[in-house]
Amino acid sequence: MKNEIEKNWDDMAKAYEDFTEKEDSYSYAIEWPCIQKILPKLNDKRILDLGCGTGRFSFLFEKENPLSVLGVDISEHMLSIAKEKAKSRGSKVExxxxxxxxxxxxxxxxxxxxxxxxxxxxxxxxxxxxxNMYSALEDKGVCIVSLMHPIYTAQYPVDKNGEFPSDDEWVVRYLDKSKRAYVQPWIEYNDNIENYLSMSYHHTVGDYFNAIINAGFRIEKVEEPSPPESWKQSCYIRYNAFIETPSYMIIKLSK
Structure with missing residues (x-):
């Protein structure tokens, strides 16, 4: 039987792909340029992509001539899209x-x-x-985790037994560890899909860094990327929203 998060992502797969594959999506305009700056050399390396979704980053990593790329995700529908893309591209990503x-x-x-x-x-x-990541990493191996910034997830409305939150419930509750319930943007702005709730958790900066330290990792770099300066002119509202509440915290770790 599918758990709540698996079913959620199966239902959202196509809407997510359509929303996030745009050239000006946060993934391509903010997240990927930052990751590229801190990316290690990947040629002849074995790569594991956890929560790979529709394969966006797995395919980008494949361009660096690794030995292998393995993508793992809970959603069958997300992986179906990834496999179709792999077939059309002649990709060897598994x-x-x-x-x-x-x-x-x-x-x-x-x-x-x-x-x-x-x-x-x-x-x-x-x-x-x-x-588990530390145990599976080769000596001198590297991890990069791109996280939803804890300031961002802190504003997700607290779950009220499946009740839809109102707009005024999108307020920062940073130290509240309650389960969160909210409507994803690719659902909210998609007229073809009825709104429904996504569920997730909120971890603080301390939660992440203590888990990293306790696992034994060395912290190499912490990035909190800014939106493109060009957005000041082309889409100021979007630019300013990101400046107020950053979406990403990207951490490079080594063994």
């Missing part, structure tokens, strides 16, 4: 379905580079997740 909170139970071997984008706020126990 995609498998699974819950990344326990991926170490069904994936063997070590990896030179482990990556994850905007997935960890769906995981309740991030302590074990970071420990």
């Amino acid at each position: 995609f498998i379905q699974g819950d990344i909170s326990n991926w170490h139970t069904y994936i063997d071997g070590k990896f030179d580079f482990i990556f994850s984008s905007t997935t960890f706020h769906y995981i309740k126990d991030i302590k074990d997740l970071f420990c």
Whole structure:
């Protein structure tokens, strides 16, 4: 039986892909340029992409001539899109379905580079997740985790037993560890899909860094990327919203 998050992403797969694959999406305009700056050399490396979704970053990493790329995601529908894209591109990226909170139970071997984008706020126990990543990383291996910034997830409305939140409930509750419930933008702005709630968790900066330190990682870099300066002219409202509430905190880790 599908859990709540798996079903949620199965339902949202196409809407998410259409929304985030635009050239001016946050993923391409803000997240990826920052990741590129801190990316290690990937040629002849084994890569693991946790929470790979429709394969966006897996395919970008493949351009760096790695030995292999393995993408893992909980959503069958997201992976179906990823596999279709791989087939059309002649890609050798391998995609498998699974819950990344326990991926170490069904994936063997070590990896030179482990990556994850905007997935960890769906995981309740991030302590074990970071420990499992550390164990599976080769000596001198590197991890990059792109997180939804804790300031951003702090504003997600607190779950009220499935009741839809009002606009005035989008307020920062930073130290409140309650489960969160909200409407995703690719659903809210899609006239073809009826709004429904997504569920996730909120982890503070301290939660993330303590989990990283306790796992044994060395912290190499912490980035909080800004939106493109060009957005000041082309879409100031969007630019200013990001300046007020950053979406990403991107951390580079080594063993």
